Amino acid sequence: MTIHSTQxxxxxxxxxxxxxxxxxxxxxxxxxxxxxxxxGRQLGLRDTDAVDAAQETLVVFLQAYARGxxxxxxGRLRSWLLGIARHRIAQARTKARRxxxxxxxxxxxxxxxxxxxxLWLTQRRAAILRAAIDELRATSEMTDRTISAFxxxxxxxxxxxxxxxxxxxxxxxxxxxxxxxxxxxxxxxRLERTYDDGPFDAAxxxx
Numbered sequence: 001m002t003i004h005s006t007q008x009x010x011x012x013x014x015x016x017x018x019x020x021x022x023x024x025x026x027x028x029x030x031x032x033x034x035x036x037x038x039x040g041r042q043l044g045l046r047d048t049d050a051v052d053a054a055q056e057t058l059v060v061f062l063q064a065y066a067r068g069x070x071x072x073x074x075g076r077l078r079s080w081l082l083g084i085a086r087h088r089i090a091q092a093r094t095k096a097r098r099x100x101x102x103x104x105x106x107x108x109x110x111x112x113x114x115x116x117x118x119l120w121l122t123q124r125r126a127a128i129l130r131a132a133i134d135e136l137r138a139t140s141e142m143t144d145r146t147i148s149a150f151x152x153x154x155x156x157x158x159x160x161x162x163x164x165x166x167x168x169x170x171x172x173x174x175x176x177x178x179x180x181x182x183x184x185x186x187x188x189x190r191l192e193r194t195y196d197d198g199p200f201d202a203a204x205x206x207x
Contacts, residue, residue: 013077016065029058031195032081035123040089042119043111049096053088060084082116124195129154132187140183149173150180 012031016024033054040050061084064070070080090111133154137147145166152162159173168176 013065013070016062025062031127033058035120035127036081036085038123038126039085039116039119040092042123043089043093043115044096045089045092046096049092053085053092056088057081057085060088078117078120082113082120086111086113086116128188128191128195129184131191132184135187135191136180136183142180146176146180149176150184153177 012024012028016028036054036057037050040053041047045053058081061070061081064080070077093111133147133151136142137144140147149162149166149168149172152165153159153173153176157165159170159177162168163170163173
């Protein structure tokens with residue numbers, strides 16, 4: 001069975017038990033790498049360091065998982081990934097700020113656990129929103145102009161500004177806001193169930 005982007009984390013983890021399942025690794029990587037990279041950048045890492053920290057986090061998790069060290073009944077997947085990422089990001093920040101890995105005076109920073117959790121939830125929400133909008137673009141009969149208008153509203157632009165930018169009437173923009181919002185919520189509801197932790201409130205995505 002081929003793994004799809006909409007598979008639950010449970011299905012992905014089950015498939016990852018087979019080392020030959022490159023499709024499972026690719027889907028797992030595509031789901032969590034963008035979140036981890038964005039977290040690294042928000043915590044001050046350069047792009048290259050954020051990419052490396054995310055890669056190392058996923059590889060370390062996969063190795064631990066292959067050894068049977070991950071027990072989902074004892075904690076969310078998010079908690080395991082965050083525990084690894086916290087250490088990797090802290091290492092990268094220490095190297096960047098205190099003379100590199102061979103600096104004898106360098107001590108690894110401690111990143112607050114709540115900070116990591118908050119960043120994860122923020123970036124998870126952003127990733128799901130992007131995926132939902134991409135899904136609407138791919139599967140909906142709505143035009144690119146309609147989706148673009150809604151994206152600008154999601155980004156916080158005022159309806160009057162969106163109308164001027166895209167050559168629409170304000171009435172058209174308000175219709176788009178209401179029409180697309182419900183479809184987006186439906187897509188978000190469906191996509192969020194594929195992730196490891198609980199849902200977020202999508203009611204304010206276009207308030």
